[in-house]
Amino acid sequence: MMRLTVKGLFAALVLCCVLTVGGAAWAAQPLKIGTINLQYILANSKVAGAAQSQLKAKADELQANVQKEQDKYDALKNEIEKKKTVWSQDVLQEKVRDLQKIEEFGKIVSRDANFEMKNQEKKLMGPILNELRMVIEEYGKREGFTLIMDNTANGARSGILYVDATLDVSAKILAELDTRLKKK
Secondary structure (H helix, E strand, O other): OOOOOHHHHHHHHHHHHHHHHOHHHHOOOOOOEEEEOHHHHHHHOHHHHHHHHHHHHHHHHHHHHHHHHHHHHHHHHHHHHHHOOOOOHHHHHHHHHHHHHHHHHHHHHHHHHHHHHHHHHHHHHHHHHHHHHHHHHHHHHHHOOOEEEEOOOOOHHHOOOOOOHHHEOHHHHHHHHHHHHHHO
């Protein structure tokens, strides 16, 4: 039995409302629906690919910093486990405090890395996604589309249960996006 997700149900309701409410307005004009695969577009766009490469390099750099702190924590934790029986209580307490400090600093480094990655994503991908939105909108208007939907998941997870492959305009959107981004 097929399970509908909330997203899928919402997409179906929106489509029904659009078709019902706009029926009179579209009576003179045929209904034209298209789909795109955003994941395909972003993965194959030269400019988006370059931005994603920069993001990956930054993520690797930040992950190395986080891993360095994790390694310090693991090394001290292992040392404590091995030597706790031979250390005095004072030395053991000092090492446990050091371990807690490293743990807290590691959390700060991790939180800072996440914050920095989000900022980098906004900085690098934000303009590309804005441009993509404008390309889709302009393409849809120019080509007379009534509706263009994202079918990235190719099935129920996208809210679209079936779509004819000939309705996919991803390659055309990708070509226009790259052309526009090269000019900027």
